[in-house]
Amino acid sequence: MTESQATQEKTGTNPTAAAPEGxxxxxxxxxxxxxxxxxxxxxxxxxxxxxxxxxxxxxxxxxxxxxxxxxxxxxxxxxxxxxxxxxxxxxxxxxxxxxxxxxxxxxxxxxxxxxxxxxxxxxxxxxxxxxxxxxxxxxxxxxxxxxxxxxxxxxxxxxxxxxxxxxxxxxxxxxxxxxxxxxxxxxxxxxxxxxxxxxxxxxxxxxxxxxxxxxxxxxxxxxxxxxxxxxxxxxxxxxxxxxxxxxxxxxxxxxxxxxxxxxxxxxxxxxxxxxxGGKNAMLVLKDADVEKAAAGAVRACFSSAGQLCISIERLYVHESIADAFLERFAARTKAMRLGTSLAYGADMGSLVGERQLTTVTRHVEEAVAKGATLVAGGVARPDIGPYFFEPTILDGVEAPMSVCTEETFGPVVSIYRFTDEDEVIAQANATPYGLNSSVWTKDARRGHEVAARLRTGTVNINEGYAPAYGSVQSPMGGMKQSGLGRRHGSEGILKYTEAQTVAHQRVMPMAPSFGMDDAAYAKFMTTSLSLMKKLRLK
Missing domain, CATH: 3.40.605.10 (Aldehyde Dehydrogenase; Chain A, domain 1)
Known part of the structure; x- marks a missing residue:
């Protein structure tokens, strides 16, 4: 029995999704x-x-x-x-x-x-x-x-x-x-x-x-x-x-x-x-619905095995609800089914290759060696496939652990507790990246106020990433080192074009004419410009 199989048997977590017959x-x-x-x-x-x-x-x-x-x-x-x-x-x-x-x-x-x-x-x-x-x-x-x-x-x-x-x-x-x-x-x-x-x-x-x-x-x-x-x-x-x-x-x-x-x-x-890249943060405020936030965190952190630029890798939870949230989040994470079937049923698939597996393993093992606590997952699953790794929750992550600041791009999320809203917004923004973020609260007005203070190209309230990405009339992209330009909306198509201005002058040229000398033309234009301001022309 491999180490990962022994761990899976001991904890009863992350069962394998059975492939349908045929x-x-x-x-x-x-x-x-x-x-x-x-x-x-x-x-x-x-x-x-x-x-x-x-x-x-x-x-x-x-x-x-x-x-x-x-x-x-x-x-x-x-x-x-x-x-x-x-x-x-x-x-x-x-x-x-x-x-x-x-x-x-x-x-x-x-x-x-x-x-x-x-x-x-x-x-x-x-x-x-x-x-x-x-x-x-x-x-x-x-x-x-x-x-x-x-x-x-x-x-x-x-x-x-x-x-x-x-x-x-x-x-x-x-x-x-x-x-x-x-x-x-x-x-x-x-x-x-x-x-x-x-x-x-x-x-x-x-x-x-x-x-x-x-x-x-x-x-x-x-x-x-x-x-x-x-x-x-x-x-x-x-x-x-x-x-x-x-x-x-x-x-x-x-x-x-x-x-x-x-x-x-x-x-x-x-x-x-x-x-x-991104090192995206999810903020669970003290009035958030704990059950919905825990379910949303599974989607936000582990979709496509975390190999998604806009997935969540840092999870900030208010101290007053942190234990209740973590209990529910861990239970849902441990119950996720891993599988290789070309059919619906598995909750998470594989990492894409050896490089991703190496990075994920290094981040988790280093964090645990430096004092972080493994709440769920944390091991590879070669019994399912060569690059499978269990969805993983880490608590007690601190700098200079690599998982604290580097993009993992895998099914790993770190939990951080907070009490002061201003401080947690500052912590969420304290990264060279600025791609996506998530805010969970029952107060819509408060959610929008917090969202406006986050330095990310998209912010999702009471969901991880899908609403902003799926709203294709609105631009999507990154701030800071998360990129330049936007996809979606008008910006997503106009970037593929060059703007060309065609100006057609009629009646008189943009120069002295109708017998005006230079001084008369300058006076005429001065009067015209003043009139255009009074008429509120733009």
């Missing part, structure tokens, strides 16, 4: 025919492979892209983009609405792929389907309004007619991460496409089948195939080449790599949007 396997899903179909969209002359975290076994042999392949992908995308940009915006938007329907109708296909490539529980994989469907519907409906020409008051009203146009940037280079291979790949590309751009995407090789499936579906929905190019390969090789050719760069990943991407884009004077 459950599908990786071989049933990732067939040679499917691989051949999906990899038609990859520009690559080498060979690589990806693997499933559930077993560590190879899923598929894949094309690998060289720097020359990346250049070819951009050439093809640039030629196709010129034609695509001339397509009326409503026709481009209609592609997204058809894609919306196809994703929902064929979701079982992509849920299998997401699970096999990331190791997620199926319900967590379904979050990606929901997010992509919502984004498709939103930009499919709203893009014409976001992109329509806008009239503005000119320099001289009635004499100057001004129109603001939105021109596509050209070819967007997108570097997508492994943790949300549907939502953070095609989900971010949708507004770029409807704005008239082409996209060259580099998904993570280990989760690229999901992104390639989405590309295949977009083409079926009417997107010209050449407008969406995919390259695969090692990040240090392919990533810089993508930044080298792109007219705009969209990146989701670590803060360290984000800095490198930003430097590469800055050297070429092209725009960039970055969603980076």
């Amino acid at each position: 459950a599908r396997t990786a071989a049933d899903v990732v067939t040679p025919e499917l691989i051949a179909q999906l990899t038609r969209g990859v520009v690559g002359s080498g060979r690589t492979a990806n693997h499933t975290p559930f077993t560590g076994e190879k899923l598929a042999d894949l094309p690998e892209s060289t720097p020359e392949d990346v250049a070819t992908a951009f050439e093809r995308a640039r030629a196709a983009q010129e034609v695509w940009a001339k397509t009326p915006v409503r026709k481009r938007a209609a592609v997204l609405l058809r894609f919306h329907d196809l994703v929902l109708a064929r979701q079982a296909e992509v849920l299998d792929l997401i699970q096999l490539e990331t190791g997620k529980a199926r319900l967590h994989a379904h979050e990606e389907v929901q997010a992509v469907a919502v984004a498709s519907r939103h930009y499919g409906r709203k893009a014409p309004a976001y992109l329509k020409p806008r009239r503005h008051t000119g320099a001289v009203p009635t004499l100057t007619k001004v129109t603001e146009l939105r021109q596509p940037r050209g070819v967007v280079g997108q570097i997508a991460p492994w943790n949300y291979p549907l939502e953070l790949s095609v989900g971010d590309a949708l507004p770029a496409f409807v704005a008239g751009n082409a996209v060259v995407m580099k998904p993570d090789t280990e989760t690229c089948l999901t992104a390639l499936w989405a590309r295949d579906l977009l083409v079926e929905a009417g997107l010209p195939a050449e407008v969406f190019q995919v390259v695969l390969g090692e990040g240090p090789v392919v990533g810089p080449e993508l930044v080298k050719h792109a007219d705009y760069v969209s990146f989701t990943g670590s803060t360290r790599t984000g800095r490198e991407v930003a430097q590469g884009a800055a050297a070429r004077l092209v725009g960039v949007s970055l969603e980076l």
Whole structure:
């Protein structure tokens, strides 16, 4: 019996979710025919492979892209983009609405792929389907309004007619991460496409089948195939080449790599949007509903095994309810079912690979060695799969424990008690990150007051992350070292465009005319400017 099995038997925690009889396997899903179909969209002359975290076994042999392949992908995308940009915006938007329907109708296909490539529980994989469907519907409906020409008051009203146009940037280079291979790949590309751009995407090789499936579906929905190019390969090789050719760069990943991407884009004077790391905090105020907060904390901390930029890693609970909260939170955490089945039922899946498992293990073991208390979890579960780790709650965490300040990106949360609200807000803000936060209280007014003082791009009241992320009319992104730019809403599509002002001067020029000399013209303009202020013109 392994140490982790002994621990599980002793505590009775984290049971394994049983696979249904006749459950599908990786071989049933990732067939040679499917691989051949999906990899038609990859520009690559080498060979690589990806693997499933559930077993560590190879899923598929894949094309690998060289720097020359990346250049070819951009050439093809640039030629196709010129034609695509001339397509009326409503026709481009209609592609997204058809894609919306196809994703929902064929979701079982992509849920299998997401699970096999990331190791997620199926319900967590379904979050990606929901997010992509919502984004498709939103930009499919709203893009014409976001992109329509806008009239503005000119320099001289009635004499100057001004129109603001939105021109596509050209070819967007997108570097997508492994943790949300549907939502953070095609989900971010949708507004770029409807704005008239082409996209060259580099998904993570280990989760690229999901992104390639989405590309295949977009083409079926009417997107010209050449407008969406995919390259695969090692990040240090392919990533810089993508930044080298792109007219705009969209990146989701670590803060360290984000800095490198930003430097590469800055050297070429092209725009960039970055969603980076987080050390997100959840504040449970003294009037919070303890039962609801405990249930919400499970979702906030352990969805996708904590491998989510906006998941909670620091949990601040008011001293007066801390014991009651922790009792309920620990009980729910210990009852979570871990599993590998391609079906609903498991509450949490696997970490994605050895690197994540190593980081999680190091953070937990170091914290315990330095005096933290293990309330739940804390051990790997190789009896389920090579990268499984139990959902873990740590109490008594203090600096300089790594788990206190470093992003863990795994199913680990630290509990901190507080009595003073001002102090806990300061503690929540005392991090270089600023991506997401959560506040729990029965007093809506108080919740909004606390939210306004938190330095994070999104704040959720009485939930962990889903309401803010799912509200796609509103911007989502990070403050401080959690990133630049926003996805969703108007900012999420306008970033993929260049603003162009067209000013049409009529009747008289912006210069002395009608016999006026310089002095007379200056007096005329002075009088006009004063009058415009009195008329409250903007």
